[in-house]
Amino acid sequence: MERDLAFLVPELLLAGAAMLMIVAEMARAARLVLAIGLVALGLSTVLTLPVLDADTSVFGGTYRIDAIAGWAKLILLPGTALALLMARAEIAGRAREGSVYALIVLVTLGALMLAGGGDMMVLIIGVVLTGLGSFALVTYPRDDAATEAGMKYLVFGAVTGSVMIYGLTFWFGGAGSTLFSELGALEGQVPIIIAGLIAVIVGLGYKASLVPFHFWAPDAYDGAPVSVAAYLSVITKAAAFFAFAQVLRDLPREAGWPFALALIAAATMTYGYLAALVQTNLVRLIAYSSVAQSGYLLMGVVGLGVSSIAVPAILIFAAAYVAMNLGAFAVVMVAGRSLGDLEGVGRARPWLGVAMVVFLLSLTGIPPLFGFVGKVYLFMAAVEAGYLWLAIIGILNSVLGLGVYLRMVVPMYRKPDAALAHGSVGAPLVAVLAVTVVATLGLGLLASVFPG
Amino acid sequence: MPLLTIATFLPILAGLALMALPDRSARIAHRVSIAATGAVFVITLAIWARGIVPGGFAQIEEMAWIPAIGAAYRLGLDGLSLPLVLLTSLLFLLSAIYSARVGERAASYVVLMLMLETASLGTFMALDGLLFYVFFEVSLVGMYFMIAGWGYEDRQRAALMFFLYTLLGSLPLLLAIIGLYLGSGTFDMRAWIDAPPLAGIAAMLALIAMFFTFAVKIPAFPVHTWLPAAHVQAPTAGSVILAGVMLKFGTYGLVRFAYQMTPEAFVQAGQVILAFGVVSALYGAFAALAQTDLKKMIAYTSVNHMGYVVMGVAVAALAGDPRIRTIGLDGATLQMVSHGLVTGALFFLVGMLQDRAHSRGMDEFGGLLGRVPWLGWAFVLSAFASLGLPGLAHFPAEFQIFLATLNAAPWAIVAILAIVVTAALYLRAIAAVFLGEANPKWADMPDLDRREKLVIVPLLILTVLVGVAPGWLIDIIHTTMTGLGG
Numbered sequence: 001m002e003r004d005l006a007f008l009v010p011e012l013l014l015a016g017a018a019m020l021m022i023v024a025e026m027a028r029a030a031r032l033v034l035a036i037g038l039v040a041l042g043l044s045t046v047l048t049l050p051v052l053d054a055d056t057s058v059f060g061g062t063y064r065i066d067a068i069a070g071w072a073k074l075i076l077l078p079g080t081a082l083a084l085l086m087a088r089a090e091i092a093g094r095a096r097e098g099s100v101y102a103l104i105v106l107v108t109l110g111a112l113m114l115a116g117g118g119d120m121m122v123l124i125i126g127v128v129l130t131g132l133g134s135f136a137l138v139t140y141p142r143d144d145a146a147t148e149a150g151m152k153y154l155v156f157g158a159v160t161g162s163v164m165i166y167g168l169t170f171w172f173g174g175a176g177s178t179l180f181s182e183l184g185a186l187e188g189q190v191p192i193i194i195a196g197l198i199a200v201i202v203g204l205g206y207k208a209s210l211v212p213f214h215f216w217a218p219d220a221y222d223g224a225p226v227s228v229a230a231y232l233s234v235i236t237k238a239a240a241f242f243a244f245a246q247v248l249r250d251l252p253r254e255a256g257w258p259f260a261l262a263l264i265a266a267a268t269m270t271y272g273y274l275a276a277l278v279q280t281n282l283v284r285l286i287a288y289s290s291v292a293q294s295g296y297l298l299m300g301v302v303g304l305g306v307s308s309i310a311v312p313a314i315l316i317f318a319a320a321y322v323a324m325n326l327g328a329f330a331v332v333m334v335a336g337r338s339l340g341d342l343e344g345v346g347r348a349r350p351w352l353g354v355a356m357v358v359f360l361l362s363l364t365g366i367p368p369l370f371g372f373v374g375k376v377y378l379f380m381a382a383v384e385a386g387y388l389w390l391a392i393i394g395i396l397n398s399v400l401g402l403g404v405y406l407r408m409v410v411p412m413y414r415k416p417d418a419a420l421a422h423g424s425v426g427a428p429l430v431a432v433l434a435v436t437v438v439a440t441l442g443l444g445l446l447a448s449v450f451p452g
Numbered sequence: 453m454p455l456l457t458i459a460t461f462l463p464i465l466a467g468l469a470l471m472a473l474p475d476r477s478a479r480i481a482h483r484v485s486i487a488a489t490g491a492v493f494v495i496t497l498a499i500w501a502r503g504i505v506p507g508g509f510a511q512i513e514e515m516a517w518i519p520a521i522g523a524a525y526r527l528g529l530d531g532l533s534l535p536l537v538l539l540t541s542l543l544f545l546l547s548a549i550y551s552a553r554v555g556e557r558a559a560s561y562v563v564l565m566l567m568l569e570t571a572s573l574g575t576f577m578a579l580d581g582l583l584f585y586v587f588f589e590v591s592l593v594g595m596y597f598m599i600a601g602w603g604y605e606d607r608q609r610a611a612l613m614f615f616l617y618t619l620l621g622s623l624p625l626l627l628a629i630i631g632l633y634l635g636s637g638t639f640d641m642r643a644w645i646d647a648p649p650l651a652g653i654a655a656m657l658a659l660i661a662m663f664f665t666f667a668v669k670i671p672a673f674p675v676h677t678w679l680p681a682a683h684v685q686a687p688t689a690g691s692v693i694l695a696g697v698m699l700k701f702g703t704y705g706l707v708r709f710a711y712q713m714t715p716e717a718f719v720q721a722g723q724v725i726l727a728f729g730v731v732s733a734l735y736g737a738f739a740a741l742a743q744t745d746l747k748k749m750i751a752y753t754s755v756n757h758m759g760y761v762v763m764g765v766a767v768a769a770l771a772g773d774p775r776i777r778t779i780g781l782d783g784a785t786l787q788m789v790s791h792g793l794v795t796g797a798l799f800f801l802v803g804m805l806q807d808r809a810h811s812r813g814m815d816e817f818g819g820l821l822g823r824v825p826w827l828g829w830a831f832v833l834s835a836f837a838s839l840g841l842p843g844l845a846h847f848p849a850e851f852q853i854f855l856a857t858l859n860a861a862p863w864a865i866v867a868i869l870a871i872v873v874t875a876a877l878y879l880r881a882i883a884a885v886f887l888g889e890a891n892p893k894w895a896d897m898p899d900l901d902r903r904e905k906l907v908i909v910p911l912l913i914l915t916v917l918v919g920v921a922p923g924w925l926i927d928i929i930h931t932t933m934t935g936l937g938g
Binding site (some may be wrong): 361368384388400 | 518520521582585586589590592593600601608612615619620623624626629630631633634882
């Protein structure tokens with residue numbers, strides 16, 4: 001018991017901090033809420049380092065302390081801290097400001113549950129915990145758009161969540177255990193594998209915004225504050241992929257599920273980019289682009305179990321995606337929500353322009369940026385798993401993606417019609433931009449820090 | 453001293469330093485640019501002085517990068533890359549001097565040029581598959597912004613087409629690199645060359661992927677259509693770098709990757725690749741004949757000249773006799789250098805003409821030889837070189853390529869027809885622009901100034917030197933190619 005709790009220090013710390021944040025919010029001390037959150041996230045990150053190389057599980061195998069869970073913390077916790085700073089920049093001084101911070105930290109706690117889940121029950125707790133907080137975050141602005149988006153998100157989440165719980169009961173029935181490590185017992189029971197798998201794809205695919213479970217994403221991102229959209233687009237999505245990795249790596253590779261996932265991956269990246277090509281609202285544009293990015297991440301999931309590079313691929317691309325997508329959203333916060341708002345930004349604010357170009361090229365997968373390294377790993381995982389055609393579709397979509405991202409780059413260097421305001425960006429956003437640019441540029445060159 | 457690394461990264465570091473300077477006026481920016489590219493040129497001369505070794509790579513510089521997947525920072529040189537490195541550093545220096553008149557957002561322009569130089573040198577010197585791809589793609593980004601930011605009328609469309617086309621073109625190479633990696637467990641290109649990791653159908657698929665990538669870059673018919681658009685819209689220095697340096701990525705990759713890493717598949721596909729070369733050479737010549745825009749015409753002659761390079765490499769693979777193989781590869785490599793020198797000069801000259809007249813249409817000029825003798829004679833000399841006149845740079849290269857072709861695949865000699873067509877189109881261009889009745893509109897056109905002469909004269913001297921006494925250059929190339937041929 002004590003050994004188990006010792007491994008859980010980062011999670012416990014975060015849970016305690018979330019409680020404290022709620023208490024502080026009751027006292028309407030928003031700055032204190034933020035400070036508690038940032039300190040707790042920082043401490044948890046540091047405390048993860050000693051157990052990074054541990055490969056074990058706690059509480060009878062239900063919660064895993066392994067490479068996926070460890071690296072997930074190193075990715076999700078700093079990412080959450082950046083999202084808190086972005087939220088601060090956007091909603092400072094508004095009513096219920098602290099609630100947003102507290103909810104964000106709670107959702108991240110759920111994301112950690114997803115990333116470390118070794119048992120069906122933990123998976124369900126993770127899905128519910130991330131879901132509940134996210135619904136509240138989306139409806140924060142309390143206007144019609146946000147309420148509609150929140151309702152869609154809630155209904156979608158409730159239905160997919162129930163389907164998932166229902167389907168998981170098949171696996172429990174077939175394997176005789178709720179532990180994922182026992183899923184090997186399903187070997188040969190194809191109908192049961194399929195039933196449970198459909199459930200997992202529905203439940204996690206919704207969180208990961210895979211086609212065709214992505215409908216909520218553009219509405220929710222657009223209705224929510226930009227910082228919340230940024231947060232949801234990276235943290236809960238990355239967590240869903242970590243959960244995929246935890247669930248599927250022990251599932252027998254039969255019944256053609258890798259092929260089904262490969263089809264979904266291809267559909268997701270293609271649809272995401274095609275839809276992004278026609279958007280004029282920047283938030284929706286990035287929302288569809290992040291749908292497409294989910295398709296790429298799914299390539300890593302397809303390789304699970306056969307390619308030794310599949311898990312590192314998911315981790316590295318997730319890290320890159322968190323950095324570059326948060327950065328792109330931070331630029332949107334400065335520029336504005338419409339594609340037209342980017343007009344001349346690169347000329348008026350050269351550094352902001354360079355930052356955005358770095359993020360967008362990284363999202364396209366241009367070397368030597370971080371997104372490129374992640375994509376190379378994903379392509380290698382897919383090819384090694386025998387899915388050359390998926391890698392080819394991924395490559396063709398990169399070209400489509402370039403079209404999507406250049407639609408944002410080109411207007412930035414046009415002469416603006418009117419003089420642009422030269423307002424200051426504010427310290428929190430400058431910090432976010434600096435960290436994300438350095439990560440996107442630097443970790444591409446120093447990719448050796450990641451596990452291989 | 454790690455001269456290769458210094459040469460590669462000095463330009464981009466100078467660019468970053470420029471960005472950090474408080475005063476980023478055009479004067480300062482161009483001084484930084486000329487100083488950096490000049491220093492790199494001197495360093496590459498020192499690299500040349502250090503020399504290369506037969507049968508492998510020399511001056512290797514190595515450092516861990518991503519050990520988990522066997523990717524490392526590896527640079528090195530052989531007789532294929534050294535001439536291209538020298539050509540690259542020379543053309544960037546001349547472009548920097550020529551560009552000193554660019555006033556619009558000069559600092560950004562210079563930073564992009566310097567970034568392109570780093571990417572180009574890195575591409576030729578990289579000995580790691582992943583590193584090669586990184587440099588290869590970075591050059592794409594640099595050129596995109598160069599065309600989109602400083603090009604002519606229709607630059608946005610041309611830049612977008614260039615980027616989409618070449619990105620789509622280069623991604624299959626990534627697949628091939630992944631395939632080579634999965635076959636060998638390392639990204640070390642030396643290992644891939646010494647023991648080609650793929651065989652049978654996998655090797656053929658990798659070859660097809662690589663050939664597609666390099667065919668777009670070279671560019672070979674029918675995937676050449678981005679080239680005229682990009683060239684016409686690009687700023688002059690951009691055109692020079694694009695034609696002089698970046699097209700060589702394609703032919704360099706064809707030898708380094710396709711020929712050396714999937715040798716058996718390359719021999720099997722030799723006739724097909726040869727056919728692509730022949731068609732490109734003929735098509736490029738005839739398409740150039742149909743142009744009235746000088747820049748477009750020169751762009752199409754690039755398709756023609758690079759077609760000869762493809763032919764040289766293909767016949768080297770088909771030839772049974774090692775001596776003939778070496779001749780084919782020697783000729784192909786020399787042709788890359790000659791094309792860089794001659795076409796570089798031609799694009800500079802057309803750029804200078806356009807600076808004066810704001811027009812590139814052949815029929816709008818006439819009798820300029822008497823008005824601007826320096827510009828005129830320089831163009832005539834370069835045009836004669838380009839059409840393959842003996843004594844000028846293209847002759848020894850094309851002679852070797854056709855010699856090897858006649859030996860290994862006689863049918864392909866039909867490509868020699870393209871030389872006649874090229875001669876016709878250049879004579880027509882010279883007649884229309886520089887001879888005939890003087891158009892009074894250009895009565896007070898100034899001749900080349902000192903800076904422009906400084907740019908063009910070194911290229912003309914080298915054109916003649918390579919034509920009359922190519923020994924010094926062929927010796928470098930030959931050192932490596934004897935090993936490749938045998």
